[in-house]
Amino acid sequence: MQDRYIIERRGGFAGLKASGAVDGDALHPDDRKTLEQLLDSEEPFAGLPGADRYTYVVTRENASGSTTREIPENAMPSAVASVVRAEI
């Protein structure tokens, strides 16, 4: 089973959830590498300053199990962030 990333976007002015999923092989190698480093980092993310910012909850699923992490919007590779669609 290859890596698959399930992405949920929370927050924002609208407070409207958005979600999507993408296979690892569908990502540009640079974006995938950045995402992997963010998921595997043991350092905590601080919340973004201000208000109405997006937060992404990314879950990586593969044969080893799953890993979930909240990632602030300005850390997310934009190509990965663009996977989500608003749920209306």
Next chain:
Amino acid sequence: MCLRSGRFIIPTGVLRRLADDSSVPAESRQALLDSVAVEQSWRELRAAHTEATQSGFLAKGISSLRVAGVLAPVPAVTIYDCKTTQSLPGSPVSNPGKSSDLTAKRAFDTTRGVIDFYQKCFGRNSVDDAGMTLMSSIHYGVRYDNAFWNGSQMTYGDGDGQVFTDFTKSDDVIGHELTHGVTQFTAGLDYSDEPGALNESVSDAFGAMFHQWRAKQTVAEADWLVGPGVLGPVAIAKGYTCLRNLAEPGSRHCLSPQPSHYRDYVPGGDPHENSGIPNHAFYLAATSIGGQAWEKAGKVWYAALTSPKARPSTGFNQFATLTRAAAKSLFPRDASVYRGIDDAWTRVGIPEADISV
């Protein structure tokens, strides 16, 4: 008052590991290293600005530079164009009030309007009450479905053109974002749990009031909607009319329906979700009192927000108590104000508490 410390967004270890990765293009690696240095400097600068402003007030034993007679002239309004990048602030827009870019002109004109609103209705000089320049960045990102306050400035996306359009198109959105600045420089409400919901609610209430003030509407004439102008054709075709509705937070016509009573409070919920409870309290109070919202209900809410007793951890009960006290002190001869405020909080599940704040 809220004194924030510097905070890293991306762990510096991640930035440094990427910068050390030979498979990452050289220019990107240098940019990552630059980011480590710039992020830290920028955050320290912003924290110093906020801290200097607020501790200066405290040291002088005053609550406002306005009182100290060191008023800045009318606050400057600056507009920057991100040109669909996510690099803030972007390129300066010269003479934005006469720009052919309608987004730039709207951001400029409406921000000036918010400054007038706070000055004329509440005697406040910009978000920090010391004439702070209000900076806005427009055309942020590609099809970016959001507007935000980043602690120093406003930022507006163009929307995806389907669910959302240009976020400068609803004046209450601009009022909402700038009010986050007011909150940052006053109560400094935390951005989670009840304080977070209050933070969002205050922005919705003052954003709605700003819209009503511009339109010279009474509470009965107002629609009490948040963000009706930023909905795109797909959202409108599905029957949505707004993001939120202070009059009916749970309406199915809202893209983001909310609870309107404390029994439905969502523990750990998004601040935009639970803000429906204090939003509805403000609507009930304003419509019970009558007239124009900024005349009485707005002044009571503003007094609570700017009270020295308001803290980053202030929750619904404490904020309601502050509004009840403000209603009595600001309008001692008009019992209908206290009655309206007290009844509004009681109706959303926050009856008068036996607490001191």
